[in-house]
Amino acid sequence: xxxxxxxxxxxxxxxxxxxxxxxxxxxxxxxxxxxxxxxxxxxxxxxxxxxxxxxxxxxxxxxxxxxxxxxxxxxxxxxxxxxxxxxxxxxxxxxxxxxxxxxxxxxxxxxxxxxxxxxxxxxxxxxxxxxxxxxxxxxxxxxxxxxxxxxxxxxxxxxxxxxxxxxxxxxxxxxxxxxxxxxxxxxxxxxxxxxxxxxxxxxxxxxxxxxxxxxxxxxxxxxxxxxxxxxxxxxxxxxxxxxxxxxxxxxxxxxxxxxxxxxxxxxxxxxxxxxxxxxxxxxxxxxxxxxxxxxxxxxxxxxxxxxxxxxxxxxxxxxxxxxxxxxxxxxxxxxxx
Numbered sequence: 001x002x003x004x005x006x007x008x009x010x011x012x013x014x015x016x017x018x019x020x021x022x023x024x025x026x027x028x029x030x031x032x033x034x035x036x037x038x039x040x041x042x043x044x045x046x047x048x049x050x051x052x053x054x055x056x057x058x059x060x061x062x063x064x065x066x067x068x069x070x071x072x073x074x075x076x077x078x079x080x081x082x083x084x085x086x087x088x089x090x091x092x093x094x095x096x097x098x099x100x101x102x103x104x105x106x107x108x109x110x111x112x113x114x115x116x117x118x119x120x121x122x123x124x125x126x127x128x129x130x131x132x133x134x135x136x137x138x139x140x141x142x143x144x145x146x147x148x149x150x151x152x153x154x155x156x157x158x159x160x161x162x163x164x165x166x167x168x169x170x171x172x173x174x175x176x177x178x179x180x181x182x183x184x185x186x187x188x189x190x191x192x193x194x195x196x197x198x199x200x201x202x203x204x205x206x207x208x209x210x211x212x213x214x215x216x217x218x219x220x221x222x223x224x225x226x227x228x229x230x231x232x233x234x235x236x237x238x239x240x241x242x243x244x245x246x247x248x249x250x251x252x253x254x255x256x257x258x259x260x261x262x263x264x265x266x267x268x269x270x271x272x273x274x275x276x277x278x279x280x281x282x283x284x285x286x287x288x289x290x291x292x293x294x295x296x297x298x299x300x301x302x303x304x305x306x307x308x309x310x311x312x313x314x315x316x317x318x319x320x321x322x323x324x325x326x327x328x329x330x331x332x333x334x335x336x337x
Contacts, residue, residue, distance in 0.1 A: 031088060031323050032088070032321040032322060032323050032334065033088055033304055033321065033322055033324070034321045035320070035321075036291060036301050036302075036303055037301070039090070039302055041082060041090045041091065041092040042089070042090065042091045042092060045092070046298075046299070047065075047080075047082060047090055047092075047302070048065065048066070048067040048068055048069055048080045048298065049064065049065025049080055049082060050065050050066040050067075050290055051066050051112050051113040051114070051290060052065025052114065052272060052273075052288075053065070053113075053115040053272070053273050054273060054288070055116045055117070055118060055125075057118050057149060060084070060085060061083065061084045061085070061087055061326075062081060062082070062083050062116065063081070063083070063084070063090060064079055064080070064081055064082075064114045064115070064116050064127070065079065065114060066111070066112060066113070066297075067079060067095055068297040068298040068300070069298055070298050073098075074107065075100055075101075075107040076098050076099055077099055077111035078097060078099075079095065079096055079097035079111070079114045079127070079129075079153070080093075080094070080095050081093040081094060081095075081149070081150045083150075086324070087277070087286075087324055087326055093150040094150060096146065096151065096152065096153050097114070097127070097144065097153050099111070099155060102131075102155045102158070103138070105132075106134065108134035109131070109133055110132035110133065110134065110136065111129050111130070111131055112132075112168075113168055113272070114127055115127065115129075115169060115181075117171065117173065117196070117200050118149070119179075119199060120177070122199050122200075124146070124147065124200075125145065125146045125148070125149050125151070126143065126144075126145055126199075126200040126201065127144040127145070127146070128141055128142070128169055128171070128181060129141065129144070130142075130166065130168060130169050131158045136167065139165035139166055139167055139185075139186070140158040140166060141159065141160070141161055141166050141183065142155065142157070142158045143155075143156045143201055144156060156201065159202075161181060161192070161194055161203035162192060162203060162206055164183075164188065164192065165185050165186055165187055166183040166184070166185060167183070167185075167215060168183070168184045168215035168216050168217065169184075169217075170182035170217040170218045170219065170272075170273060172193070174221055174249075179195070179196045179200055180193055180194060180196065180207065180219070180249070181193075181194050181203055182194075182217035182218070182219060183217070184214065184215040184216075184217060186213075188211075189212075189213045190209055190210050190211045190212055190213065190214075191209075191210055191214055191215070191230065192206055192208070192209050193207045193209075193210070193217075193228075194206050207249045207250055208246075208249050208250050210228060210244070210253055212242075212244075214230030214231060214232060214233070215230060215231050215233060216229075216270050217229070217271075218230070218273050218274040218288075219249075219274065220274035220275075220285050220309075221276070222283065222285055222309055222310070223310050224247070225245045225246065225247060226245065226248065226249055227243055227245050227285075227309065227314050228243060228244055228245075229241060229242070229243045229259060229271045229274060230243075231266070231270045231271050237265075238265040238266055238268045238269055238291070239266070239270075240258050240262035240264075240265060240266060241260070241266040241269075241271050241289075242257060242259060243256065243257060243259050243314050244256050244257070259287075259314055259315065259316045260315070264318075266316065267289075267316065267318070267319050268303075269290060269303040270289055270290050270291075271287070271288075271289055272288045272289055272290055274286070274288070275288055277326055277329050278329060279325065279326065279327055279328040279329020279330065280327060280328050280329065281328040281329055281330055282328060282329035282330050282331075283329055284324065284330070284331055285307045285309050285314075286324075287303070287306075287316050288302070288303075288304055289304070290302060290303070305317055305319055305322065306333075317333075320334055320335060321334040321335075322334065
């Protein structure tokens, strides 16, 4: 029997935005993306893809992220998979990870920021995650593999890439198909960009080290330059995210600059990924960010916005409803709500 409290909580989850402001949910028939609103899947349920990443495969976008649903078994950690043809309407597939502690760390172990790569050579889907104990003392990456994009991802192992501590991770696939892992290493006061091995099951070599105490690392290649974006270390609280550019992944990298007015704290979000959509008329780069709610992680929202980018500059505009045509790559923006 469904309790009244559960119904009330669900209703509030849909209606309440960040800071308690009432916002409209992402309606299934609406063609716009509403940053900070409750984003619903094809079942009418709030999308659970926190700290996630996008895999573009067979003309379909697959969104993987942490499933923080309240109904989950607290002794397990979950990753959900969604798909979309237009980046706006998302179909729920399943929980592709539902895993108890794979290491001897206890029920409160950490599995965060899942990122999935497709390996053309092995025809396997390889997922990297930040894997840790409850005190964030292990600082490792975990590797899981599946034969299907929405199949059961089987745990392979955990390790410290390049023998370095690794917490927040990001993914990047260059225009030539080369795959890279981005990971924050607290003792070095910076983060690494490292190339994956041919089978994607290991971190092969360091490509770049950026001396800046940042997490939430993301990279995009646009207009002949590489842009790297990261968040300062402030726990769950948002802060002014910063970026730098370089002519190659190996650098040299410019000084860091704010991606948004610093007083906005990146519009109360933290970077997760930079998604490039190459259309017939325009190439658009989308900022994917999380608005974390640490006391109700299941209700953390997503802030996606097309970036103003080019000639070494990258700016995150003020969030407002917007639309994208993934075929042409063109975007349109509405009024601030």
